Amino acid sequence: MGIPYSYSFRNLWTRRLTTVLTASGMGLVVFVFAATLMLTEGLQKTLVQTGSPDNVMLLRKSSNSEVQSAVERDQAALLESQPEVAVGEDGEPLLAKELVVLINLKKRVTDTPSNVIIRGITPASLKLRPAVRLKEGRMPRPGSAEVVTGEGVARRFKGCGLGETLRFAMRDWRVVGVFDAGATGFSSEIWGDRDQMMQAFRRPVYSSIIFRLRDTTSFDAYKARVEGDPRLTVEAKRETRYYLDQSEAMAKFLRILGMVLTVVFSIGAVIGATITMYAAVANRVTEIGTLRALGFQRKSILSAFVIESLLLGVCGGILGIFGASFMQLITISTMNWASFSELAFSFTLNFSIIWKSLLFSAVMGLVGGALPAFRASRMKIVEALRAT
Amino acid sequence: MAQTTEPIVRIRNLSKSYRRGTQIIPVLSGISFDIARGEFVALMGPSGSGKSTLLNMIAGIDSADEGEIEIGGVEITRLGESDLARWRAVSVGFIFQFYNLIPVLTAFENVELPLLLTHLNRRERREHVEAVLNVVGLADRMDHYPSQLSGGQQQRVAIARAIVTDPEILVADEPTGDLDRASAEEILQLMDRLVHEFGKTVIMVTHDPRAAEKAHLVRHLEKGELSVT
Numbered sequence: 001m002g003i004p005y006s007y008s009f010r011n012l013w014t015r016r017l018t019t020v021l022t023a024s025g026m027g028l029v030v031f032v033f034a035a036t037l038m039l040t041e042g043l044q045k046t047l048v049q050t051g052s053p054d055n056v057m058l059l060r061k062s063s064n065s066e067v068q069s070a071v072e073r074d075q076a077a078l079l080e081s082q083p084e085v086a087v088g089e090d091g092e093p094l095l096a097k098e099l100v101v102l103i104n105l106k107k108r109v110t111d112t113p114s115n116v117i118i119r120g121i122t123p124a125s126l127k128l129r130p131a132v133r134l135k136e137g138r139m140p141r142p143g144s145a146e147v148v149t150g151e152g153v154a155r156r157f158k159g160c161g162l163g164e165t166l167r168f169a170m171r172d173w174r175v176v177g178v179f180d181a182g183a184t185g186f187s188s189e190i191w192g193d194r195d196q197m198m199q200a201f202r203r204p205v206y207s208s209i210i211f212r213l214r215d216t217t218s219f220d221a222y223k224a225r226v227e228g229d230p231r232l233t234v235e236a237k238r239e240t241r242y243y244l245d246q247s248e249a250m251a252k253f254l255r256i257l258g259m260v261l262t263v264v265f266s267i268g269a270v271i272g273a274t275i276t277m278y279a280a281v282a283n284r285v286t287e288i289g290t291l292r293a294l295g296f297q298r299k300s301i302l303s304a305f306v307i308e309s310l311l312l313g314v315c316g317g318i319l320g321i322f323g324a325s326f327m328q329l330i331t332i333s334t335m336n337w338a339s340f341s342e343l344a345f346s347f348t349l350n351f352s353i354i355w356k357s358l359l360f361s362a363v364m365g366l367v368g369g370a371l372p373a374f375r376a377s378r379m380k381i382v383e384a385l386r387a388t
Numbered sequence: 389m390a391q392t393t394e395p396i397v398r399i400r401n402l403s404k405s406y407r408r409g410t411q412i413i414p415v416l417s418g419i420s421f422d423i424a425r426g427e428f429v430a431l432m433g434p435s436g437s438g439k440s441t442l443l444n445m446i447a448g449i450d451s452a453d454e455g456e457i458e459i460g461g462v463e464i465t466r467l468g469e470s471d472l473a474r475w476r477a478v479s480v481g482f483i484f485q486f487y488n489l490i491p492v493l494t495a496f497e498n499v500e501l502p503l504l505l506t507h508l509n510r511r512e513r514r515e516h517v518e519a520v521l522n523v524v525g526l527a528d529r530m531d532h533y534p535s536q537l538s539g540g541q542q543q544r545v546a547i548a549r550a551i552v553t554d555p556e557i558l559v560a561d562e563p564t565g566d567l568d569r570a571s572a573e574e575i576l577q578l579m580d581r582l583v584h585e586f587g588k589t590v591i592m593v594t595h596d597p598r599a600a601e602k603a604h605l606v607r608h609l610e611k612g613e614l615s616v617t
Contacts, residue, residue: 006492006493014492291490292473297473382449385484
């Protein structure tokens, strides 16, 4: 048995002020660390929830997003008749041939322009996205110049609220409804009748095809057959996979930014912890000598100080996570680089992030405490006792 | 007086010197003497005479340049660092001038510290600690922290810590040096009791003639050499 843990803990408690100040420094770093992870998590969660695992997205080969894609009408007809496509209650295939276009709208608050996705939909589009629910007004009538807007767009962009009128594609479009799409990317879109949109935008081809699989396990076989068919130039992805790929570029950027910031900051925090622990060792030289004289081994001294520093780090971690948990109240709206459109998402905290942050703080404590603890364990007993 | 049986401490040709820059300062030069079991020995001498160094070497916390120290049949001058630490844990009790209690631990926990290095379980440790705190008369203060105790009381806790593992020898470096006269007297009586009642061997470094009076034997060190009074 070694030196009791209460020794390490009570020493931290005895110098509460120093402990709190050092832990706060580490807490700030953990805050940045956790906030970056939360941001990435929030982004991915938003985009991934946009998709449903049963849905398949068909895009032109090598196009990264719906905006870049084009599917010819003859290919669309062929794809519609495949046996894997599920059939709805009305006997119609659960398949939507959609048009996706980017337009430029001004924000309500800053008056600066930003890109918004316009999606031309068919009746099947709604059945394929059960997360999308009409919140106010009604859905657009087929064949009319009417649109519904996602909640995020309705709130942030001029002319997108219920009853307002938008002008794009050389026509006026009346907003007849606002839909709630939860925490998905659809909240940042405007939907209208596809055929009206194709005429207005003078697009002869669809952007993408989305359908529900009759049997979700048949995806791999379906993908292999469709992509190998010489008549077709499309690529099949599960909808969840498509949106995950969409988020990857930004998530990667956030991760790199977060790591760079965290590494730089953590060096500062680790030095802070090292100074604190060196001071702790210097103040307790006699104590260390006494413990060694009583028969405690060098490694017991080493571990007592390492534990003290670990505890210090974990205190910082708890402070940081506590602070970061408040970031969940904030919603960020920014450019989704994959589609060049606005996307709103929030900081999301989960157990994996809490766990990673605590581990990170413990590592900072460990690194910060290593040298002082080593010094404590290397002291000569007689010299340490003479320091009285 | 002490029974003269086989010696518990055997010191032969013990030498030690310090290096200060290029200068070599001899502290002890070829000291040999024995201490019998159950004896109360006082080491006296002017500052720098090497008495504390000698005590530290007997206690196994300082190393000799030359010579042998054998305590209870163990030649401690041959032990490696870890073995020496294990030996100290069971064989030596330390009493310091400034008590050297751990400020963040209670009296009970301070006394319990050396027992953490043994195989005793929690209940057995508690029994031992309570027994020795009774011996030093501080059973009612065991939940107090050192800062809540007087100097004399702290030294008694330190003595309890020194005897809790029932070691063969007790080493005391100026045990009364930081105490007022009444407290010093109390501590000396307690040490005297440890020798007579519990049969401990005590080796004490002191400047205090009153402390030396309690000892059976006073050895004077001067310039690293020994003389007996």
